[in-house]
Amino acid sequence: MNTWFVRFITSSIGKKVVMALTGLFLISFLIIHLIGNLQLLSGAGGQAFNEYAYFMTHNPLIKATSYGLYASILLHAIQGILLWIKNRQARGSQGYAVKANRTAGASKASYRMGAIGSIILIFLVIHLIQFWYQTHWGSQIETVDYEGWDQPINDLYALVAFTYTNIWMVVFYVVCMIFVGLHLWHGFESAFQTLGLSHEKWTPLVKIVGRVLSVALAAGFAIIPIWMYLNQ
Amino acid sequence: MGADNMKLTLKIWRQKGNKAKGQFQTYQVDNVSTHMSFLEMLDVLNEKLVSDKQEPVAFEHDCREGICGTCSLVINGYPHGPMQGTTTCQLHMRHFNDGDTITIEPWRSAAFPVVKDLVVNRDAFDRIIQSGGFISVNTGQAQDGNAIPIEKEVANEAMDAATCIGCGACVAACPNASAMLFTAAKVSHLAHMPQGEVEAAQRARRMVEQHDAEGFGRCSNITACEAECPKEISVEHIARLNREYLSSSVGGK
Ligand code: HEM
Ligand code: SF4
Ligand code: FES
Numbered sequence: 440m441n442t443w444f445v446r447f448i449t450s451s452i453g454k455k456v457v458m459a460l461t462g463l464f465l466i467s468f469l470i471i472h473l474i475g476n477l478q479l480l481s482g483a484g485g486q487a488f489n490e491y492a493y494f495m496t497h498n499p500l501i502k503a504t505s506y507g508l509y510a511s512i513l514l515h516a517i518q519g520i521l522l523w524i525k526n527r528q529a530r531g532s533q534g535y536a537v538k539a540n541r542t543a544g545a546s547k548a549s550y551r552m553g554a555i556g557s558i559i560l561i562f563l564v565i566h567l568i569q570f571w572y573q574t575h576w577g578s579q580i581e582t583v584d585y586e587g588w589d590q591p592i593n594d595l596y597a598l599v600a601f602t603y604t605n606i607w608m609v610v611f612y613v614v615c616m617i618f619v620g621l622h623l624w625h626g627f628e629s630a631f632q633t634l635g636l637s638h639e640k641w642t643p644l645v646k647i648v649g650r651v652l653s654v655a656l657a658a659g660f661a662i663i664p665i666w667m668y669l670n671q
Numbered sequence: 672m673g674a675d676n677m678k679l680t681l682k683i684w685r686q687k688g689n690k691a692k693g694q695f696q697t698y699q700v701d702n703v704s705t706h707m708s709f710l711e712m713l714d715v716l717n718e719k720l721v722s723d724k725q726e727p728v729a730f731e732h733d734c735r736e737g738i739c740g741t742c743s744l745v746i747n748g749y750p751h752g753p754m755q756g757t758t759t760c761q762l763h764m765r766h767f768n769d770g771d772t773i774t775i776e777p778w779r780s781a782a783f784p785v786v787k788d789l790v791v792n793r794d795a796f797d798r799i800i801q802s803g804g805f806i807s808v809n810t811g812q813a814q815d816g817n818a819i820p821i822e823k824e825v826a827n828e829a830m831d832a833a834t835c836i837g838c839g840a841c842v843a844a845c846p847n848a849s850a851m852l853f854t855a856a857k858v859s860h861l862a863h864m865p866q867g868e869v870e871a872a873q874r875a876r877r878m879v880e881q882h883d884a885e886g887f888g889r890c891s892n893i894t895a896c897e898a899e900c901p902k903e904i905s906v907e908h909i910a911r912l913n914r915e916y917l918s919s920s921v922g923g924k
Contacts, residue, residue: 447920450879451849451889452913522889526847529888531781536682536695537774539748541844543897543906550846552891629892635914637907 452633454518459630461515466623466652468508473659480666485596486585492595496574516560523553549625555618562615573598603667612664620657627652675704677764680772681716683728686785693785695774705765709752710735710742712764729788737761737901740836743843744789745776750840750899758838758901778843782850782886793839795885796853800837802881803874804857806866819865829863832856834902841896841904847888852896854882855912856904862915872923875915 447453475495478488495501540550548555573580573595580598582591602608627649631637636645679700686693700716707715710732717727733741742759746752752762767773775789783791821829835856842850858875861867867874890909897906 443920443923446876446880450876450916450920451851451883452879452916453920455889455913456917522891526849526888526891529781529848529886530846531779531783531848533693533779533785535745535748535776535779536684537745537748537776539753540846541749541895541898543894545892545894549891549893625892632892632906632910633890633913635910635912635917637910 454522455633457514457518458522459633461511461518462626462630464507464511465515466627466656468511469619469656469660470652473656476663477659479596479599479663482670484583485594485600488596488599489583489592489594490585492574493592512563516556519553519556523556526553545629546625548621549629552622552625555622558615558618559622562611562618565611569602570595570599600667600671603664604671606668609664609668613661616657616661619660620653623653623656624650674769675702675706677703677705677767677769677771679703679712679767679770682772682774683789684776685728685788686777688787689784693788703764705763707764708735708760709744709746709762709764710760729786729790731790732760735760738836740838743778743791743793743838743840745778745843747774750778750843751838751901755898756901756903758836761901778839780839780842780848780887782848783839783842791839793837795887796837796839796850798885799850799854799878799881800857803870803877804861805870806861806864807869808866821864825863829860832860832863832904832908835860835900835904836902838901840899840901842887844895844899845888845890846893846895847891849888849890849896850882850885851887851890851909851912852900852904852906854878855906855908858915859908859911862911871915872919874919875912876919876923879912879916 448457475491476488478491479485481487540547542549574593581594583594583597584591603612628642628646631642631645681698681700682695683698684693685696698716698720700712700719703712703715710730713728713730720727731741731743733739735742737758737760740758742751744751744759746759746762751757751759752766754762754766777783777785777789778791778793780791782795783793786792833856835853837853839850839853841852842848845852858878861874862871892906892909894906897904
């Protein structure tokens with residue numbers, strides 16, 4: 440067995456590099472995911488969105504990438520929870536009676552990455568059962584015929600639109616997006632630091648990009664259920 | 672100016688030994704001068720305790736001038752107290768007010784077991800240093816100081832890292848009890864110097880392995896360490912450690 444690799448991947452920095460690389464990959468996915476999903480707002484019975492969803496589930500290259508995505512989510516979540524447990528153990532059994540939480544730049548979200556990540560994980564499970572499972576194996580999803588298609592395709596749009604007629608679903612999605620935003624507020628810049636990519640000139644830019652990205656992603660995803668609820 | 676009759680209430684962690692159960696005990700100290708250092712204030716308390724035939728509070732100190740890294744108290748939740756860039760021994764009572772209640776606790780970390788009261792065992796740091804925080808030199812006469820030219824900027828950065836006094840406040844402050852800032856300061860210091868080149872390929876890997884083996888937590892880039900470090904060591908050095916580690920592990924033989 441390649442011992443250097445085992446030693447690397449089990450070391451604290453190796454584990455963190457896995458977190459950073461999978462985290463950044465997940466961010467790149469979120470950007471694509473949001474751009475695609477914004478087609479939900481284009482109306483027209485959701486044809487654009489349904490055709491896009493068909494493309495995403497049938498293009499071999501995208502299918503291959505999606506396996507990398509599933510692996511990244513699992514790796515990131517399992518590793519994240521293990522790190523969280525390990526770090527709590529390192530703190531020791533006797534806590535502080537009084538503890539100030541001062542940092543040199545990182546946001547308060549940095550203290551709660553494990554808890555925020557776990558909320559995101561619960562969200563992901565629900566989210567995937569609602570849409571991803573239904574797309575692949577579900578019975579709740581109808582099909583629809585479009586001109587120019589020789590077979591009917593899944594009407595994912597109708598399922599999404601129906602889901603967001605429930606105000607509590609809308610609230611749930613919006614609240615979870617706030618947690619995604621908080622996770623990335625710290626996560627983006629943290630990943631660069633973990634990979635050793637810190638630079639006098641570029642780190643301030645990385646921080647700004649991270650903050651803009653986390654707000655844009657959280658707000659972008661949150662607008663979809665709100666808009667669909669209001670325009671049902 | 673300055674008063675010399677401050678009255679303080681101290682809530683101090685008392686613990687007879689490593690296995691004993693500890694608890695907070697409350698003490699009053701009167702006639703505290705604003706000119707006293709925090710440790711001098713504790714000396715006043717201990718003198719009183721001794722004359723009352725009670726066990727004095729055990730705390731560590733040595734140089735009392737901010738260079739040895741021995742003093743180690745968490746004061747009102749801040750390692751080395753609320754002033755930044757200051758060790759406990761250099762913290763003065765003028766930063767407190769008459770009537771204050773001050774909570775004093777030891778460094779808390781699974782890798783720093785309590786020895787007694789406010790004293791913790793920091794041998795784990797020595798073992799991290801032994802694993803790679805050294806350079807190989809030829810014995811014999813000292814080399815001429817000017818024989819190895821080092822750029823001023825590089826020397827400055829090395830010096831910034833070298834100011835780490837190994838106190839452990841970074842561990843005490845870190846929610847993960849990670850000693851990455853300490854380890855990074857040592858690795859970064861030697862990585863800047865030509866003298867450190869001989870072991871460079873191994874150093875980061877060995878020191879990180881030892882760091883992990885001691886049971887310190889994993890860095891989440893929270894930067895609480897930099898905020899509490901009495902020498903204001905920057906987390907910039909942790910990024911350098913990560914680079915050194917990656918090149919010594921992934922890029923090394
Ligand atoms: C949309 C999904 C997610 C994205 C885009 C994401 C992204 C990131 C990024 C970029 C980091 C910073 C890595 C670093 O500090 O080097 C991070 C850290 C972290 N993530 Fe996630 N994450 C996601 C979901 C999750 C989930 C489901 C968990 C489950 C528990 C989780 C737990 C954590 C933890 C614990 C950390 C901190 C690791 C550490 O610094 O010690 N994340 N995440
Ligand atoms: S890095 Fe700072 S806080 Fe940590 S041991 Fe060195 S001097 Fe103390
Ligand atoms: S006693 Fe030496 S640094 Fe405080």
